[in-house]
Amino acid sequence: MSRINSKNVKLKRRKMMGVKKLFWNDPYLSKTTAIVTKVDGLMVKLNQTIIYAFSGGQQSDSGKIGNYEVIDAKKDGLDIIYTLPENHELQKGQEVVVEIDWEKRYRIMKLHFAAEIILELMYQNYNEPEKIGANITSDKARIDFYWDGKISETFPLLEKKAMELIDADLEINSEYDDQENQIRYWEIKGFGKVSCGGTHIRRTGEIKEIKLKRNNIGGGKERIEIYLV
Numbered sequence: 001m002s003r004i005n006s007k008n009v010k011l012k013r014r015k016m017m018g019v020k021k022l023f024w025n026d027p028y029l030s031k032t033t034a035i036v037t038k039v040d041g042l043m044v045k046l047n048q049t050i051i052y053a054f055s056g057g058q059q060s061d062s063g064k065i066g067n068y069e070v071i072d073a074k075k076d077g078l079d080i081i082y083t084l085p086e087n088h089e090l091q092k093g094q095e096v097v098v099e100i101d102w103e104k105r106y107r108i109m110k111l112h113f114a115a116e117i118i119l120e121l122m123y124q125n126y127n128e129p130e131k132i133g134a135n136i137t138s139d140k141a142r143i144d145f146y147w148d149g150k151i152s153e154t155f156p157l158l159e160k161k162a163m164e165l166i167d168a169d170l171e172i173n174s175e176y177d178d179q180e181n182q183i184r185y186w187e188i189k190g191f192g193k194v195s196c197g198g199t200h201i202r203r204t205g206e207i208k209e210i211k212l213k214r215n216n217i218g219g220g221k222e223r224i225e226i227y228l229v
Helices: 003-017 102-125 151-167
Strands: 031-040 043-046 063-065 072-076 079-083 095-100 131-136 141-146 173-178 183-188 192-195 210-218 221-228
Touching: 095 102, 102 131, 102 141, 102 151, 102 192, 102 210, 102 221, 151 210, 151 221
Parallel strands: none
Antiparallel strands: 031 043, 031 095, 043 079, 063 095, 072 079, 131 141, 141 221, 173 183, 183 192, 210 221
């Protein structure tokens, strides 16, 4: 391969990597610095970030870039675009402080993993029912299924097994399955390994305690709502 072609391949790989997602390396990091790599009106991109953008049903973080509130965060391939207020004065190449609402992030992390546990328990104990939706916010998590009957009939078993995992304070490993394409997974040895690109707690014991609630959403569809107690 010629030197020119080799250089082009390296540039393409670098571009493909997108923004460095520090929220995967350290989901407990609440403040950092970054370089603005692009400014297009209200929309900016960074070389690295701790502000998670909505994906897989997980709510975006709330945060600031250079003391400007982030109005919106959305994925753009392997990159993230942040929308800032009209009065922002950020420029390409500028170093900025990036921070998140840590209390909101931590509640989302705990609720997200509580939902992961409940979903995996449903799959393991109820013949993998079809999941049709999920959403995680800082208030609650929900998982929707096609289900015949009252899904609340599963709650005694789900809550018992979930609390056993939580009380055991098991380690949660979160790593890349495919680093180039940024495909990640979480794993609890002896329980499950699941593809997921969200932000995760390190140990199950951080969840403390959960409560499940049924919501019938009609048409043979049932919802499990998950709350922190």
